[in-house]
Amino acid sequence: MRVLITGGAGFIGSHLAEELLKKGYEVAVLDDLSTGSEANLQSLRGNPGFSFTRGSVLEEGVLSPLVRECDVVFHLAARVGVESIIRHPLGGLEVNIHGTEMVLRLAHKSGSKPVIFTSSSDVYGKNSEVPLKEGDCIKLETVYSNRWSYSCSKAAGEFLAMAYWKEKGLPVLILRLFNTVGPRQTGRYGMVIPRFITQALSGEAITVFGTGTQRRCFASVKDVVGAMVRLLETLVGSGPATFGHVFNLGSDEELSINELAEKVKVITHSASPIRHVSYEEAYGEDFEDIQRKVPNLERLRQFISYNPKYDIDTILKETAEYHRRNPSSLPKSGSGEPLLHASRAGRR
Numbered sequence: 001m002r003v004l005i006t007g008g009a010g011f012i013g014s015h016l017a018e019e020l021l022k023k024g025y026e027v028a029v030l031d032d033l034s035t036g037s038e039a040n041l042q043s044l045r046g047n048p049g050f051s052f053t054r055g056s057v058l059e060e061g062v063l064s065p066l067v068r069e070c071d072v073v074f075h076l077a078a079r080v081g082v083e084s085i086i087r088h089p090l091g092g093l094e095v096n097i098h099g100t101e102m103v104l105r106l107a108h109k110s111g112s113k114p115v116i117f118t119s120s121s122d123v124y125g126k127n128s129e130v131p132l133k134e135g136d137c138i139k140l141e142t143v144y145s146n147r148w149s150y151s152c153s154k155a156a157g158e159f160l161a162m163a164y165w166k167e168k169g170l171p172v173l174i175l176r177l178f179n180t181v182g183p184r185q186t187g188r189y190g191m192v193i194p195r196f197i198t199q200a201l202s203g204e205a206i207t208v209f210g211t212g213t214q215r216r217c218f219a220s221v222k223d224v225v226g227a228m229v230r231l232l233e234t235l236v237g238s239g240p241a242t243f244g245h246v247f248n249l250g251s252d253e254e255l256s257i258n259e260l261a262e263k264v265k266v267i268t269h270s271a272s273p274i275r276h277v278s279y280e281e282a283y284g285e286d287f288e289d290i291q292r293k294v295p296n297l298e299r300l301r302q303f304i305s306y307n308p309k310y311d312i313d314t315i316l317k318e319t320a321e322y323h324r325r326n327p328s329s330l331p332k333s334g335s336g337e338p339l340l341h342a343s344r345a346g347r348r
């Protein structure tokens with residue numbers, strides 16, 4: 001079976017490609033390398049079951065033959081990261097909505113190829129239910145704050161996928177990923193764990209945005225990718241059909257961002273101070289954060305066995321080790337400051 005992974009040179013996509021190849025699938029990756037990197041795929045070079053195409057999901061001429069030649073599509077390509085979306089909302093909306101529509105349309109046209117779409121827990125918006133169930137309301141902000149454009153773009157992708165399923169019978173499966181972390185995730189676009197670790201390793205202040213009392217759950221990319229492959233197997237095996245379903249996927253072990261910063265300091269043996277930075281200073285606009293985000297994983301567990309193996313300490317140790325071995329991921333002196341400083345200065 002041949003699997004196309006859009007966004008496969010990214011953090012999650014590259015781990016998924018490795019796992020699928022290990023299981024005997026053929027893997028084709030399409031990635032424009034906007035946030036991903038060929039270095040993430042280094043270990044796969046030379047594997048006869050693997051191929052890489054540099055290009056965008058927005059380019060029909062590039063995407064079309066890849067969809068035609070595969071049996072199933074994992075659609076991961078997206079503009080990610082709150083900071084990059086706040087800076088470039090248009091690019092995010094275009095890739096996340098138009099790119100997703102392109103993947104779905106071509107999958108339908110090429111004989112109804114199944115599509116597994118990675119959505120995000122961000123679609124729950126300001127819904128503060130704990131834990132969040134798939135059927136819970138999507139509460140998005142109506143005020144035009146760029147902060148919510150990623151959530152809206154992922155929600156639009158979900159609506160598109162469900163419309164293709166309901167109206168055209170295209171087999172789709174939607175995964176709402178909660179914070180997924182581990183080696184190869186970059187801190188350049190505002191992801192908290194790689195940012196804290198690289199700051200700690202380079203002796204810069206660990207910058208906690210807001211009060212740090214906001215609570216999150218972090219899942220290892222290995223646990224997440226394992227579940228993604230098991231869900232793919234439900235599509236090709238004889239288990240209960242998962243098409244047309246939305247699944248939360250992540251960890252439900254919570255900790256506060258202050259606790260996370262302390263853990264990073266201890267695990268990296270860092271002398272870095274922990275500095276609190278207001279959202280205004282960090283993001284340069286009226287930024288609303290969500291106090292708690294915990295997934296309800298019951299639905300996922302009705303379909304596959306899912307018992308995350310990696311706790312937060314193990315994840316942090318592994319990720320710190322990765323950044324130690326890849327010093328190019330560490331910020332140059334001074335760049336550990338909130339990433340939007342430059343654009344804010346530009347606006348003044």
Ligand SMILES: NC(=O)c1ccc[n+]([C@@H]2O[C@H](COP(=O)([O-])OP(=O)(O)OC[C@H]3O[C@@H](n4cnc5c(N)ncnc54)[C@H](O)[C@@H]3O)[C@@H](O)[C@H]2O)c1
Binds near residue numbers: 057
């Ligand atoms: N990591 C998380 O915690 C998390 C949480 C929720 C959802 N997700 C979703 O999971 C998916 C993978 O995210 P990730 O964390 O690996 O981020 P990532 O940035 O490492 O991966 C996204 C990949 O998509 C590629 N890409 C972007 N625009 C493209 C385009 N037009 N054409 C082709 N490729 C393009 C990037 O180069 C990158 O390799 C995304 O859809 C993201 O929204 C991730």
